[in-house]
Amino acid sequence: MKRWAWVAAASGWLVVLVGCGLAANPEPPTLWLPQPVKDLSAVRVGNEIHLHWTMPKDTTDKVALKGDQAAHICWIAGAAHPAAKTAKPTPSTGLPNCTKAGDAMFAPDKPANFTAKLPAELLSGPRRPVAYFVELCNHAAKTAGPSNPAWVVTGTPPSAVMDLRAEARAEGVVLLWQPASTQAGMVLRIHRALVAQPGAARPTDTNGNPPPEQQTLEVDLDKSDPGQAMDHDAALDHTWRYTVERVLRVKLDGQALEVAGLPSQPVTIVAKDIFPPAVPAGLAVVVDEDAHALDLSWTPDTESDLAGYVVYRRDETSGTGLERVSGKAAVVPSSFEDKTPVPGHRYGYSVSAVDQDGNESARSAEVEEEMPQ
Numbered sequence: 001m002k003r004w005a006w007v008a009a010a011s012g013w014l015v016v017l018v019g020c021g022l023a024a025n026p027e028p029p030t031l032w033l034p035q036p037v038k039d040l041s042a043v044r045v046g047n048e049i050h051l052h053w054t055m056p057k058d059t060t061d062k063v064a065l066k067g068d069q070a071a072h073i074c075w076i077a078g079a080a081h082p083a084a085k086t087a088k089p090t091p092s093t094g095l096p097n098c099t100k101a102g103d104a105m106f107a108p109d110k111p112a113n114f115t116a117k118l119p120a121e122l123l124s125g126p127r128r129p130v131a132y133f134v135e136l137c138n139h140a141a142k143t144a145g146p147s148n149p150a151w152v153v154t155g156t157p158p159s160a161v162m163d164l165r166a167e168a169r170a171e172g173v174v175l176l177w178q179p180a181s182t183q184a185g186m187v188l189r190i191h192r193a194l195v196a197q198p199g200a201a202r203p204t205d206t207n208g209n210p211p212p213e214q215q216t217l218e219v220d221l222d223k224s225d226p227g228q229a230m231d232h233d234a235a236l237d238h239t240w241r242y243t244v245e246r247v248l249r250v251k252l253d254g255q256a257l258e259v260a261g262l263p264s265q266p267v268t269i270v271a272k273d274i275f276p277p278a279v280p281a282g283l284a285v286v287v288d289e290d291a292h293a294l295d296l297s298w299t300p301d302t303e304s305d306l307a308g309y310v311v312y313r314r315d316e317t318s319g320t321g322l323e324r325v326s327g328k329a330a331v332v333p334s335s336f337e338d339k340t341p342v343p344g345h346r347y348g349y350s351v352s353a354v355d356q357d358g359n360e361s362a363r364s365a366e367v368e369e370e371m372p373q
Helices: 002-022
Strands: 041-045 048-054 069-077 099-106 111-117 129-137 143-146 150-153 165-169 172-176 186-195 214-220 228-231 238-252 255-260 267-271 281-288 293-299 306-315 322-324 335-338 346-355 367-370
Touching: 041 150, 048 129, 069 111, 099 111, 150 255, 165 267, 172 238, 172 267, 186 228, 214 228, 281 346, 281 367, 293 346, 306 335, 335 346
Parallel strands: 041 255
Antiparallel strands: 041 048, 048 111, 069 099, 069 129, 129 143, 129 150, 165 172, 172 228, 186 214, 186 238, 238 255, 238 267, 281 293, 293 335, 306 322, 306 346, 346 367
């Protein structure tokens, strides 16, 4: 009896030992090292560097990050530091010889932005490339490695655009500014945005397609600064907002880089269409004896906002003045049949064009014809 109890107890003890032996080995605690940033980009505007990247969502141990994470931003002039090219997700104190540009906190798995001032020593002298980096640190100020390098160029930025103005013309919106000195690789970058008005229809181009609400245009300043540019795609009867800046493009150490001057003050224009269509050309008048009428035809206008035409007649025989014979509504086709001539009278005809805003062109040259008896 006692022997059986001892065996049962021993068996139970053995089971416990086997159960512990099957348990997984304990894992080391995570270092809470955020994954390195992989998509850092940089844009230089004047003396500022605008950095953008996406924050990681996990640590190097695949553990979800919680709370804001510490980011250290620094820069290295010239070629990228070797550690930036061979970075591995292992703890370190960060890039050596990388000059501090700032520190901030950012939420994981979110877009991040940081603006740094270009150091004074990089604002003059020969142009050279500079690489910016972001290093994400844990609570012990350790990092798993720097981000990819984001390149900018040093030196004096282009001058800001002054006295920007906008005027509506029949062919679009013309921008005017104060010219300045230019150099090879320089462009004027024009940013145009459609200002939506309640109840207003979207504009369309000559093919009936709406232009993008925001668009960027460029004027070459490589040899001279014209001081003006025509935006042919800015449809009239709409409101547009413009900002412009000079941008210098350079290539250094195989890097295609840009530095932009400060943007101009924004200019908004209500591009009201007060411009009439072109005067119709090619007017011809022929007699249609069977219909007892005079038939008119002319070359059609090509304006995208053309509404139609107005036909005028002057009775030379009776000496009556000019009258509108095409009715109140505009004539849509480029032809007209006048069924009201008096036989034996001679008439002088002219035609004008009207757009959808009611702007009417001058009349074409008169063409005379007599209605037979």
